[in-house]
Amino acid sequence: MRAIMASSAAFYSSYVVVFLSTLLLSGFSVTHHHTSHAQADGIDPLLPLCKSIGGGSRDFGIDFCISALGSDNRSRDDGPNFPVIAIDLLAANATSTGAKIGGLLKTSGGGRDEATRDALVSCQALYGGIVGLLPGCTAQVNDGKFDRAALTFERTASAARECEDAFTEKKVASPLTAEDDAAFKLAKLAVSLLEFLS
Numbered sequence: 459m460r461a462i463m464a465s466s467a468a469f470y471s472s473y474v475v476v477f478l479s480t481l482l483l484s485g486f487s488v489t490h491h492h493t494s495h496a497q498a499d500g501i502d503p504l505l506p507l508c509k510s511i512g513g514g515s516r517d518f519g520i521d522f523c524i525s526a527l528g529s530d531n532r533s534r535d536d537g538p539n540f541p542v543i544a545i546d547l548l549a550a551n552a553t554s555t556g557a558k559i560g561g562l563l564k565t566s567g568g569g570r571d572e573a574t575r576d577a578l579v580s581c582q583a584l585y586g587g588i589v590g591l592l593p594g595c596t597a598q599v600n601d602g603k604f605d606r607a608a609l610t611f612e613r614t615a616s617a618a619r620e621c622e623d624a625f626t627e628k629k630v631a632s633p634l635t636a637e638d639d640a641a642f643k644l645a646k647l648a649v650s651l652l653e654f655l656s
Contacts, residue, residue, distance in 0.1 A: 544644060544651060548644045548648065552585050555581075558634070563579070573630045584620055585617070592610075608653070
């Protein structure tokens with residue numbers, strides 16, 4: 459539980475494409491890799507864990523838990539550090555979303571309305587805050603300070619919801635619904651993992 463793999467910007471940018479594509483295109487269902495593994499062994503090794511933390515959750519389901527954690531090869535290691543895996547997935551999501559927002563703002567002059575632009579600016583600040591929080595959260599997890607880490611994850615979940623609400627309040631369509639939903643669920647997944655391990 460004390461080891462953590464270094465994560466580079468290049469890792470995040472490539473990793474999040476695979477991760478989000480898996481979740482979005484499958485409707486947050488179990489990945490093909492995990493389905494094949496489950497067929498071979500009779501049961502997915504992540505299923506008991508995900509049933510325990512996702513079976514009664516109002517924020518994410520069992521399939522999301524399996525898809526998210528299973529998208530990282532470290533979930534197959536002996537004694538995987540699941541909270542750190544969740545942090546890395548969340549960092550990948552936030553980094554990618556921040557880049558997407560930057561791209562949308564650059565093209566905002568091409569017909570994008572002012573209300574949408576204002577919401578995007580708000581979201582840019584929110585996701586920038588998420589990226590800034592996560593390194594400290596990793597340190598807290600590795601030091602066994604689960605209560606502090608959980609608070610950070612809750613702030614992250616709130617930020618994702620706040621981003622989505624910015625578009626709702628301005629009565630414009632959100633181009634970040636999938637990203638906000640994934641960030642919220644990942645943060646809540648991380649909280650549940652910490653509670654399970656406490």
